[in-house]
Amino acid sequence: MGGDPVSKPSVRRYLKTLAPGTPLRAGLDRILHGRTGALIVLGNNSHVQQVSSGGFKIGVETTEQSLRELAKLDGAIVLSNDLSQIVAAGVHLVPGGDLPTAETGTRHRSADRTSQAAGLPVVTVSASMSTISMFYEGRRHVVETVPQVTSRANQTLAALSRVSTRVSELLEQFTPLEIAEQVTLRDLTHVVHRLELARRLSAEMQFHVDLLGVEGRMVALQHAELVANFSGLGALLEQDYSGNVPDPADLDLGKLHNFSHDELFSGQLVAERLGFGPNPNLEQHVETRGIRLLTTLGRLPSSLVTKLINDFSLQELFGASVGVLMEIDGIGPTRARQIRDALIRVSETS
């Protein structure tokens, strides 16, 4: 979501302002339970002024109570741009009748059209349907209840957990292949594919967490735990394998973000997108620089890893004695032994 080139706030950002724990959401929930209904413009600009008629200037802080009380007035509430103040209430909105809308009730038609006219989100609480909706850019987004979002978040968590386990299983096979210099392009695309699936599910999960606000602490915690299994892995793979393509900058996993599900399943297409040229041979061997092995399995600091891989190939490192390692500038006997232990740890994983 997001990514609007004109940096217009995204639907996602606005939905976040309606998350549980915000005064706005508390007010909306109160109105919903009171069965009064409401029409609230999230911001105030010249377009809002143009379509506003009558009402009262207010100028009080946006709180649960003030929203609840002012929603009792017949008409709309207008908030300040930062949503912290109620600017006006009891306003009659008269947006152009030519603006398209599929809504039927007058409250919802006015909300949809005002949002289009002003370029701002407009929120409704429906008295008859007991729902909260946000209209923005000609679309209606239903603001789901906490149990509804939690249920979807749990489904996403379960899917993420499965994919994350698959990533770990694949790495268990991948690591020994890396150490033995037997990784094929097919192996690499398998890992990359699962990693991209995990990234997508994680982004979806983050959206649910944002929507849940203060109610999302538990799922946020579970999400963070799962993400820790693969966070940073993509960047390490890019560094490890970029030397295998003519232009190292092409090996950028971000290029897969807009791939369809089907495209992602094709090793050929994934490899092509990552710079391996047209019709790449998936059985060809690819070589790692060993950065992931040395940092995650060897647990060596990344500055030291950079130094090591600049001076040695991975195979040379595995064969290097403490004495040879000490010949590297700035590495004394303790550090050299630490590196040697790390290398033993790495090779033991195969």
Ligand SMILES: Nc1ncnc2c1ncn2[C@@H]1O[C@H](COP(=O)(O)OP(=O)(O)OP(=O)(O)O)[C@@H](O)[C@H]1O
């Ligand atoms: N253009 C408008 N400007 C301000 N308030 C409006 C406007 N249109 C409707 N409302 C408010 O919405 C209230 C309900 O209107 P109506 O029942 O026709 O809408 P609705 O879309 O069916 O909403 P609900 O689902 O809550 O019944 C009105 O009493 C009024 O307070």
